[in-house]
Amino acid sequence: MSNKKxxxxxxxxxxxxxxxxxRHFGSLHAADSEMAMENARDVYTRRNEGVSIWxxxxxxxxxxxxxxxxxxxxxxxxxxxRHPTFYELPDEVKYM
Amino acid sequence: MSEEQVKNLExxxxxxxxxxxxxxxxxxxxxKYRQTHIRQMSQHAHSEIVGMLPEGNWITxxxxxxxxxxxxxxxxxxxxxxxxxxxxxxxxxISRDELYEQLHSGKAKYSSIFNYPTVTWAxxxxxxxxxxxxxxxxxxxxxxxxxxxxxxxxxxxxxEESFHQRQGYEIMIKLANGTPEQKDMAQDALNRWWxxxxxxxxxxxxxxxxxxxxxKWKLKRKSNDELRQQFIDQTVPQADLIGLTIPDPDLxxxxxxxxxxxxxxNWDEFWQVVKGHGPMNKERMKARVGAWEGGxxxxxxxxxxxxxxxxRKEKQAV
Numbered sequence: 001m002s003n004k005k006x007x008x009x010x011x012x013x014x015x016x017x018x019x020x021x022x023r024h025f026g027s028l029h030a031a032d033s034e035m036a037m038e039n040a041r042d043v044y045t046r047r048n049e050g051v052s053i054w055x056x057x058x059x060x061x062x063x064x065x066x067x068x069x070x071x072x073x074x075x076x077x078x079x080x081x082r083h084p085t086f087y088e089l090p091d092e093v094k095y096m
Numbered sequence: 097m098s099e100e101q102v103k104n105l106e107x108x109x110x111x112x113x114x115x116x117x118x119x120x121x122x123x124x125x126x127x128k129y130r131q132t133h134i135r136q137m138s139q140h141a142h143s144e145i146v147g148m149l150p151e152g153n154w155i156t157x158x159x160x161x162x163x164x165x166x167x168x169x170x171x172x173x174x175x176x177x178x179x180x181x182x183x184x185x186x187x188x189x190i191s192r193d194e195l196y197e198q199l200h201s202g203k204a205k206y207s208s209i210f211n212y213p214t215v216t217w218a219x220x221x222x223x224x225x226x227x228x229x230x231x232x233x234x235x236x237x238x239x240x241x242x243x244x245x246x247x248x249x250x251x252x253x254x255x256e257e258s259f260h261q262r263q264g265y266e267i268m269i270k271l272a273n274g275t276p277e278q279k280d281m282a283q284d285a286l287n288r289w290w291x292x293x294x295x296x297x298x299x300x301x302x303x304x305x306x307x308x309x310x311x312k313w314k315l316k317r318k319s320n321d322e323l324r325q326q327f328i329d330q331t332v333p334q335a336d337l338i339g340l341t342i343p344d345p346d347l348x349x350x351x352x353x354x355x356x357x358x359x360x361x362n363w364d365e366f367w368q369v370v371k372g373h374g375p376m377n378k379e380r381m382k383a384r385v386g387a388w389e390g391g392x393x394x395x396x397x398x399x400x401x402x403x404x405x406x407x408r409k410e411k412q413a414v
Contacts, residue, residue, distance in 0.1 A: 027183040032402035
């Protein structure tokens with residue numbers, strides 16, 4: 001059993017309707033991309049949940065590590081000047 | 097990591113949950129949180145998978161095409177629910193193979209209710225109405241549990257589950273309004289499924305070992321006894337409405353509590369079934385393991401085909 005190759009894991013992204021982005025719906029196991037697509041249809045869109053499906057083999061996704069969230073995201077926190085409310089304007093100014 | 101650092105992390109972790117923040121798979125978590133979630137989510141997934149067996153028994157014998165397509169769709173949903181839950185469970189670092197191995201070896205449990213036989217068509221009605229009804233009561237609070245992948249899977253499960261209960265109750269309505277034999281069949285199914293359904297909501301609070309920790313982690317929002325009372329209070333009027341009798345001579349409306357008082361549950365039976373001595377435990381595992389082993393050559397062939405296709409593609413690219 002141990003030397004046998006198991007079906008790899010795939011991540012499934014579904015566009016619910018045109019105009020919306022693909023969103024992560026979940027994952028599943030399949031031997032190849034074609035089977036992953038067919039399984040995704042059966043597992044995640046039994047009730048018209050989507051008009052388009054992407055499947056990506058999970059090992060191809062690079063994810064950030066939450067332990068590094070400090071270095072990664074904190075630099076954005078002290079840059080309040082990137083937000084419109086940072087700038088002081090007299091109340092009389094309209095349309096801005 | 098020093099003991100103090102771990103304590104500190106644990107404290108921060110508990111505070112995050114108390115603030116209703118979600119925990120995602122790669123976040124730091126206490127080992128006990130991980131293990132408890134693997135246990136509960138996999139039990140839940142196994143229950144969905146084994147839960148297909150008692151109903152699968154009646155698909156080919158459904159009394160009409162309408163009933164057959166509904167039952168097929170319901171059983172297919174259960175396969176889907178099992179798959180959502182298995183993949184949510186795998187985010188905690190356990191493989192699908194290990195999960196199956198735990199089920200097949202008997203190390204992991206699944207809901208005891210599926211160890212009862214489905215002897216008549218009315219059982220399809222009673223299962224949808226009572227078993228799915230009790231499952232919904234158990235599952236709705238889990239939509240806001242602390243572990244993100246579990247909560248998201250449960251939102252999908254709960255959305256799909258309400259059709260299951262309605263199709264079951266509709267079967268019961270039809271039988272209860274049919275010939276005297278059909279009505280007897282419905283009553284007989286209610287008699288057999290009522291008590292196991294009450295047991296499905298778990299041991300009494302006094303006996304439940306996991307409750308306190310599970311409440312803290314929002315794996316549980318209400319105690320087993322509260323959920324059971326809720327189930328009884330909402331189900332008794334549904335039985336009355338279609339002229340069926342709940343098989344409990346002690347069942348009585350309590351004006352003061354605005355709730356039903358009910359008779360003693362046979363917990364010996366519950367523990368017997370949990371320990372593997374229910375009427376169908378062996379049969380269920382035999383069917384499940386048989387399906388897994390019988391399908392092995394198909395899984396291997398699909399993998400071999402995929403590898404061959406991949407090799408061919410790579411050769412052409414050169």
